[in-house]
Amino acid sequence: MSSDGHPAEGQLFVVSAPSGTGKTTVVERLVQVVPELTMSRSYTSRQARAGERDGVDYNFVSRAAFEAMVARGAFLEHADVFGNLYGTGRADAESLMASGKDVVLVIDVQGAGQVRATGISLRTIFVLPPSFDVLEQRLRGRGKDSDDAIRRRLDTARAEVAAYEDYDYVVVNDDLDACVTAMRSIILAERVRRERMRRHADAILKTFGVQPVA
Numbered sequence: 001m002s003s004d005g006h007p008a009e010g011q012l013f014v015v016s017a018p019s020g021t022g023k024t025t026v027v028e029r030l031v032q033v034v035p036e037l038t039m040s041r042s043y044t045s046r047q048a049r050a051g052e053r054d055g056v057d058y059n060f061v062s063r064a065a066f067e068a069m070v071a072r073g074a075f076l077e078h079a080d081v082f083g084n085l086y087g088t089g090r091a092d093a094e095s096l097m098a099s100g101k102d103v104v105l106v107i108d109v110q111g112a113g114q115v116r117a118t119g120i121s122l123r124t125i126f127v128l129p130p131s132f133d134v135l136e137q138r139l140r141g142r143g144k145d146s147d148d149a150i151r152r153r154l155d156t157a158r159a160e161v162a163a164y165e166d167y168d169y170v171v172v173n174d175d176l177d178a179c180v181t182a183m184r185s186i187i188l189a190e191r192v193r194r195e196r197m198r199r200h201a202d203a204i205l206k207t208f209g210v211q212p213v214a
């Protein structure tokens with residue numbers, strides 16, 4: 001247990017949202033304002049975009065290298081998103097959690113389903129855009145994608161939004177600060193759930209000469 005009373009093993013959080021919702025920006029801010037929270041770096045077979053760096057934004061690998069990793073079970077989850085392969089390295093996530101850090105995966109709804117299916121303990125957060133129109137404006141405004149790609153992302157978003165039903169928390173990103181604050185509150189509250197606090201609480205009980213209940 002660390003000095004602030006956290007159990008030694010970190011918790012796993014999954015964040016999903018339709019493309020263009022701003023989840024990456026939100027989570028990048030989140031890890032800056034929540035201590036001991038880190039984002040797992042995914043592997044992808046897609047080409048790096050201008051300004052993206054290998055080992056920082058993603059681990060960029062060839063499709064063949066990605067498929068070899070799939071074959072040897074190196075991924076906790078992986079998915080084909082818009083024709084490119086993305087995955088979370090099992091060893092990466094596990095070693096971060098073993099080091100006591102809480103880990104957040106920013107992954108699509110298919111990947112989230114796979115992590116859920118493993119039965120490992122996790123909390124999931126779905127970020128919704130304020131409306132379809134706002135999402136469309138954001139996708140057009142960022143000027144990254146062709147008309148075709150934007151239409152594809154909007155179609156995928158239409159298919160994905162109903163997935164919020166499967167998540168523990170739902171946050172609407174209409175204001176970046178408010179969204180980060182809501183997510184920070186979720187993480188901090190999850191850290192003090194009774195079952196997470198048991199070891200720390202029992203140590204305190206001992207100072208009273210009171211035996212733990214369980």
Ligand code: 5GP
Pocket residue numbers: 017018019042043046077078079081086087088106107108110111112
């Ligand atoms: P982008 O190519 O715009 O960076 O990401 C496209 C989509 O891939 C996003 O919805 C993002 O959440 C998802 N994605 C990124 N990394 C992973 C991953 O490791 N696993 C899965 N399943 N999806 C990912």
